[in-house]
Amino acid sequence: MYSCGPTVYNYAHIGNLRTYIFMDLIRRALKFEGYRLIGVMNITDVGHLLADSDDGEDKMVKASREQKKTPLEIAEYYSKIFFEDIEKLNISKPEIIAKATDHIGEMISLVKDLQDAGIAYETSDGIYFDISKFPRYGCLSGKNREEQVAGARVEVNTEKHNPDDFAVWKKADPSHIMQWESPWGMGYPGWHIECSAMSRKYLGDYFDIHSGGVDHIPIHHENEIAQNEAITGKQSVRFWMHGEFMQVDGGKMSKSLGNIYTVSDLEKRAYEALDFRFFCLGAHYRKKLNFTFEGMDAAKTARQRLNQSLLQHKLSSTSTNKDTLDIYRKKFKHALEDDINAPKALGILFDLIKEEKSIDIYKLSLEFDSFLGLSLDKLKEEKKEEELIPVEIKDLAESRLEAKKQRNFALADELRGKINILGYSIADTKEGYTITKI
DSSP: OEEOOOBTTSOOOHHHHHHHHHHHHHHHHHHHTTOOOOOEEEEBOSOOBTTSSSSSOBHHHHHHHHHTSOHHHHHHHHHHHHHHHHHHTTOOOOSEEEEGGGOHHHHHHHHHHHHHTTSEEEOSSEEEEOGGGOTTTTTTTTOOHHHHHHTOOOOSOTTOSSTTOEEEEEEOOTTOSSOBOOBTBSEEEOHHHHHHHHHHHHHOSOEEEEEEEGGGIIIIIHHHHHHHHHHHSSOOEEEEEEEOOEEETTBOOOTTTTOOOOHHHHHHTTOOHHHHHHHHHTSOTTSOEEEOHHHHHHHHHHHHHHHHHHHHHHTOOOOOOHHHHHHHHHHHHHHHHTTSOHHHHHHHHHHHTTSSOOHHHHHHHHHHHHHHOOOGGGOOOOOHHHHTSOHHHHHHHHHHHHHHHTTOHHHHHHHHHHHHHTTEEEEEOSSSEEEEEO
16 A cells, blocks of 8 residues: 655644545554555655646745755654654554655656656656656546647646646756756656655555545646556556545635644644544545534544543443444444445444443454554543543633643633633642642
8 A cells, every 4th residue: 555645844734634544544444354554655855846746846945945944854854743743643654654865766767767668758847757648647537638738728838748748857957955866967856756666666566555635636646647557558556545625614724814733733722633533533534524623622522421431341340242242343344344434433333332331342442443543442540530520621721721821811810710600720730730629
């Protein structure tokens, strides 16, 4: 399985992270079904241009200029944050992590093969893939090449044979800060060539599954297919699997709207990363998921109830009839086999925990959690006093703590008053605070 990974020029936002939770669910479902898995995920640290095609500058170069750091420093910093985020989300790392800049040789070799086969051609600014040499171009997205050419915009690059020909290698200006020696002079790879080169290196010319977001279908994955299959003349990927977009408050995420959130942003609002994972489990990967903080509140509360119920099962000495357990196990397996239906699987878990308290229910829940990834094996019994404190009070206390950190003492006092009105008192400590019922 090959999964398109992050371009490490900025923080991964929750829309990106939904895609990696989806990747993780594929991996967990396969393992639940007993498959052995070799997974590859790339780290793009060169070649991804701003328009996802051949327009604009490299995202890493732009970030380097704006943040006044080298591309290596940018890549190392954001890669570190990315892997910290996926660990918090309980996303298992694929067996092979392939960094683009470690595979320049393989990319150059593939570009040369494409050129030698007459599939790619050289212009003054790079090497381009000639889509007319691959009649199946558009097979994944359903693009009609004739209609595209008829309605194509005026191209800046008049050396292209076809408007949709795409760069597999770009010639670099002497001042470009990321460039390598190649048969065509100093330059750097196109974005699409890296996934073709690395998937072929680690998985061969044909492999089972390629995953990514739906935004990759019309350009990136279409171009991957062209690069791979034009060389071999054979199908390269058995199954393409794509996760749908995440919206925020019913609309698109954008910097201008200020609605792009990271794991760190959620944590500052007193959510745990696994609350977000739970939230994502509530929608099928093929459907758009609308992010709202009301939805996150509901996910957080539901997850707390799940954990509290499972603790009661864990502490029980009662057994459950094997036939009952087998019925739930069969239902859960069918949910996974129904196009990895995570919402259905989660619903079956909630049905399961409604059964009479039993250690066997807890053990079967851990079995189900090998797919869901909610770290149910790490549940700890909370102090009785903490169990009695409502989620609403805890949320107010966390908001008050954050207000104090921001030195917004007026808001902190207002939140303390709300907590008092609801029948609780809060006392500050070196560790944070304690809450007691009045």
